[in-house]
Amino acid sequence: MTEYQSNTIGLDHANDIADDTGEFGEVIPFDRGTDAERVDMVDGTVVAVVDDLDRTVVATDGNADGDEEASGEPDDLPSSMTWAAPDRASGERAPVIPPWLRSGQARKAAARQAVSTARYYTAFHAVRTPLYATKTLGYSLVGVGRVTGKVTRWARAEEGNYELRQQAAASNDAYTWQALNKVRAREARGRLWALSLAVCTLLILATILLTTGLLAGPVLGVSLVGLMLLFAHLGRPADKPILGRVATGRKFTKLTGDLVRNALVALAVRGITAPEQVEFCHPGIHRDGPGWLARVNLPEGVTAVKVLEKRDALAAALRLPVDQVWPAAGPDHPGQLDLWVGYHPASKTGQPLWSLAGDAVSTSFFESAEFGTDERGRPVETTMFQRSYLLGGQPGSGKSYAARALVGIAMLDPTCELKICEFKGTGDFLDLEDLCSTYVCGVDDEALDQGVALGRWLVTEAEKRGRRILAARKRGEAPQGKVTPELAAKPGSGLHPVCVLIDEAHELFLYSADAAGNIERAIKRLRALGVSVILATQIPDKSSLPPGITRCVTNRWCLSVAGQVENDMILGTGAYKRGLTGTVYRPVFDAGWGCMTGGAAPVAVRSQFPDEETWAGMVARSASLRGGKVVGAPIETAPARDLLADLTEVAASNGQHWDTAAEALAETWPEAYPHLTAAALSDMARTAGLASVNVKITGEVRRGYRRTDLVKLRTTRDEATPVETEGGED
Amino acid sequence: MTPLTLATATVLVALAAAGIYAAICSTLPFTRCRRCEGTGYRTRTNAFGRTKLRPCRRCSGAGTHLRAGRRLYYLARDIHAEATTTVLPARDSKPHKPGW
Numbered sequence: 001m002t003e004y005q006s007n008t009i010g011l012d013h014a015n016d017i018a019d020d021t022g023e024f025g026e027v028i029p030f031d032r033g034t035d036a037e038r039v040d041m042v043d044g045t046v047v048a049v050v051d052d053l054d055r056t057v058v059a060t061d062g063n064a065d066g067d068e069e070a071s072g073e074p075d076d077l078p079s080s081m082t083w084a085a086p087d088r089a090s091g092e093r094a095p096v097i098p099p100w101l102r103s104g105q106a107r108k109a110a111a112r113q114a115v116s117t118a119r120y121y122t123a124f125h126a127v128r129t130p131l132y133a134t135k136t137l138g139y140s141l142v143g144v145g146r147v148t149g150k151v152t153r154w155a156r157a158e159e160g161n162y163e164l165r166q167q168a169a170a171s172n173d174a175y176t177w178q179a180l181n182k183v184r185a186r187e188a189r190g191r192l193w194a195l196s197l198a199v200c201t202l203l204i205l206a207t208i209l210l211t212t213g214l215l216a217g218p219v220l221g222v223s224l225v226g227l228m229l230l231f232a233h234l235g236r237p238a239d240k241p242i243l244g245r246v247a248t249g250r251k252f253t254k255l256t257g258d259l260v261r262n263a264l265v266a267l268a269v270r271g272i273t274a275p276e277q278v279e280f281c282h283p284g285i286h287r288d289g290p291g292w293l294a295r296v297n298l299p300e301g302v303t304a305v306k307v308l309e310k311r312d313a314l315a316a317a318l319r320l321p322v323d324q325v326w327p328a329a330g331p332d333h334p335g336q337l338d339l340w341v342g343y344h345p346a347s348k349t350g351q352p353l354w355s356l357a358g359d360a361v362s363t364s365f366f367e368s369a370e371f372g373t374d375e376r377g378r379p380v381e382t383t384m385f386q387r388s389y390l391l392g393g394q395p396g397s398g399k400s401y402a403a404r405a406l407v408g409i410a411m412l413d414p415t416c417e418l419k420i421c422e423f424k425g426t427g428d429f430l431d432l433e434d435l436c437s438t439y440v441c442g443v444d445d446e447a448l449d450q451g452v453a454l455g456r457w458l459v460t461e462a463e464k465r466g467r468r469i470l471a472a473r474k475r476g477e478a479p480q481g482k483v484t485p486e487l488a489a490k491p492g493s494g495l496h497p498v499c500v501l502i503d504e505a506h507e508l509f510l511y512s513a514d515a516a517g518n519i520e521r522a523i524k525r526l527r528a529l530g531v532s533v534i535l536a537t538q539i540p541d542k543s544s545l546p547p548g549i550t551r552c553v554t555n556r557w558c559l560s561v562a563g564q565v566e567n568d569m570i571l572g573t574g575a576y577k578r579g580l581t582g583t584v585y586r587p588v589f590d591a592g593w594g595c596m597t598g599g600a601a602p603v604a605v606r607s608q609f610p611d612e613e614t615w616a617g618m619v620a621r622s623a624s625l626r627g628g629k630v631v632g633a634p635i636e637t638a639p640a641r642d643l644l645a646d647l648t649e650v651a652a653s654n655g656q657h658w659d660t661a662a663e664a665l666a667e668t669w670p671e672a673y674p675h676l677t678a679a680a681l682s683d684m685a686r687t688a689g690l691a692s693v694n695v696k697i698t699g700e701v702r703r704g705y706r707r708t709d710l711v712k713l714r715t716t717r718d719e720a721t722p723v724e725t726e727g728g729e730d
Numbered sequence: 731m732t733p734l735t736l737a738t739a740t741v742l743v744a745l746a747a748a749g750i751y752a753a754i755c756s757t758l759p760f761t762r763c764r765r766c767e768g769t770g771y772r773t774r775t776n777a778f779g780r781t782k783l784r785p786c787r788r789c790s791g792a793g794t795h796l797r798a799g800r801r802l803y804y805l806a807r808d809i810h811a812e813a814t815t816t817v818l819p820a821r822d823s824k825p826h827k828p829g830w
């Protein structure tokens with residue numbers, strides 16, 4: 001298990017501290033130190049997001065240290081809870097300037113939101129101006145009528161009398177009618193005088209104003225329009241506003257307390273029964289990045305996880321698309337919920353520039369670098385060291401580009417060797433070919449054999465590196481039994497960082513179970529040895545993605561998938577039920593979006609997707625950082641070895657047992673046949689068409705192969721392909 | 731003056747007159763009875779030459795009566811109300827007993 005400590009660090013100190021943080025805990029200031037918002041990273045994954053640092057200066061030691069993870073086996077899926085920093089206790093002072101005003105990016109987002117809203121409303125209403133004018137005119141006439149009626153009614157003192165008189169008339173009671181009318185007339189006399197006096201005064205006033213020219217031109221126009229608007233307001237029906245309704249249902253402008261409370265109650269989570277139980281933390285609902293953040297304390301005994309499980313229900317209650325509603329556990333205690341609601345659905349917002357796309361940016365294999373952004377547009381970073389990645393998603397989910405974003409980190413470290421296998425055969429990574437020591441592209445047997453060779457190379461590399469680390473540890477250079485940046489940089493140490501990418505990995509795993517086994521073993525051992533493996537696959541099931549591999553990969557990134565089964569195949573059993581889903585993302589439209597686990601908390605990440613020009617610039621920069629040279633050497637072309645020829649070499653007069661042959665092969669050509677077992681050899685031979693039979697050699701009868709079969713097989717093969725004698729197992 | 735303008739003018743005048751009459755009917759529903767000249771009774775000479783007072787039949791002795799327009803309005807209102815009001819049959823007075 002890993003322990004995390006999240007520290008609150010003042011703005012001015014964030015940069016200084018980021019440099020001397022421990023190996024596994026980084027504090028990355030959002031917006032490069034000019035910003036209050038910050039993302040805490042531990043081991044390359046977002047641990048906590050602090051949006052409003054409540055103090056202007058809090059400097060503590062920057063060592064957010066964590067135990068090393070037991071090498072080999074990654075943790076279970078981590079909990080989504082974060083520990084609150086001790087200095088975030090209650091009784092803090094409110095920030096002088098609201099956090100959203102302090103962040104340049106957030107300011108811009110808020111301004112952009114305001115401008116876009118204003119523009120939309122202006123255009124909407126400008127188009128309807130003639131309609132509004134007509135309506136206003138009509139309603140103002142009605143208004144004049146109503147006002148006249150009301151004044152008349154008052155002046156005639158009809159209040160309460162009119163109805164009685166009508167009743168008297170209806171019952172043909174002339175006497176009562178006359179009596180009532182007399183009363184009314186007495187009352188009305190004074191009022192009529194007052195009214196006529198007022199009308200006269202008004203008329204005189206108007207005449208004076210008009211004749212003196214005080215009320216002329218624009219003033220007259222404005223007052224007439226004002227008068228008209230007043231009468232239109234009085235004259236319009238109560239249920240029919242003059243302005244057209246702008247609301248289109250999907251338009252979301254502001255998150256309000258009532259919205260949040262009612263939505264939380266609507267979830268029917270046990271314990272939340274009344275809206276008043278949900279209390280808002282200071283400073284209430286406020287702007288945070290391109291959206292609103294509501295930090296609430298749930299009722300006693302209700303944990304935020306209960307709400308996180310029902311994200312779609314929450315979105316339904318708020319009447320918003322799911323990718324606009326982002327609940328997360330709050331920083332102070334488990335019963336605190338951070339509900340962030342974007343101005344727009346995440347799938348419809350743009351993406352900030354990739355920090356790696358800037359000029360003269362280089363990365364380090366051992367340091368975290370940005371590869372994507374979260375729903376709030378904040379960078380999400382990761383390290384390549386000690387990490388392996390599994391990317392899963394249906395076609396169109398943006399797997400290759402997500403893998404590209406990760407490779408981008410490795411690519412810009414000039415010491416990092418790149419090995420890329422792409423079993424789609426369309427050359428998705430062709431532009432990186434010149435940087436790679438090994439580049440395989442295709443779906444034919446030749447390409448797949450190279451993939452198998454890569455698996456073998458990984459295993460032997462793990463052996464070699466293990467021995468080198470052991471030696472280094474004895475010399476005191478590798479205190480934790482891990483590659484250190486110093487060791488990796490040492491020329492000739494054989495411990496330089498390597499990034500291996502296998503795209504459409506299922507092709508390889510289906511082709512050769514051996515390769516799958518090798519890669520699984522390699523991933524387990526190579527984590528601490530400076531080799532990072534990235535696997536991308538689109539068909540996650542047991543045969544195309546061995547569960548062993550899924551289990552030993554540290555970071556799983558589930559992009560758009562079709563259903564729960566695929567989702568849990570990538571993120572682990574129960575992930576879907578805990579709300580970690582890639583099913584919310586649509587292929588193509590939400591390409592690059594995915595849910596990544598592997599750190600303290602799962603995060604929704606959208607991979608960076610640079611345009612072609614930017615990417616080409618990055619590749620060129622990488623090439624120039626590497627001085628035009630390729631780091632590392634290509635894999636010894638082990639598949640060039642002819643298995644049948646080699647079997648002939650180690651055979652006795654009539655044939656050979658599998659176990660004896662396997663030992664002999666491994667001994668003679670260790671590079672080509674590392675760790676070859678009898679079962680594996682028999683399997684390989686069967687693939688090549690060589691039958692496994694009982695063979696008697698030096699008096700013992702065991703499973704093996706006959707020399708006659710072998711000769712027959714080789715002659716038929718040579719006849720079929722007279723030119724390509726190095727065709728491998730064909 | 732063409733016949734068309736003449737017809738139009740007539741119609742307009744009629745409409746205006748109707749409007750004014752309606753307004754009068756609304757504000758002053760009662761009018762003086764012309765038969766009894768507002769007195770409510772009439773004199774009558776019998777066969778023997780003696781005059782005798784008796785209540786006016788037209789206004790039932792009130793001296794005033796509803797204007798014709800007003801009466802027409804009430805008539806129309808009653809017809810409309812009768813046509814549009816559903817009279818429910820008398821309720822069954824027996825208490826409802828549920829089956830259980």
Ligand SMILES: [Zn+2]
Pocket residue numbers: 763764765766767768769770771786787788789790791792793794
């Ligand atoms: Zn009469």
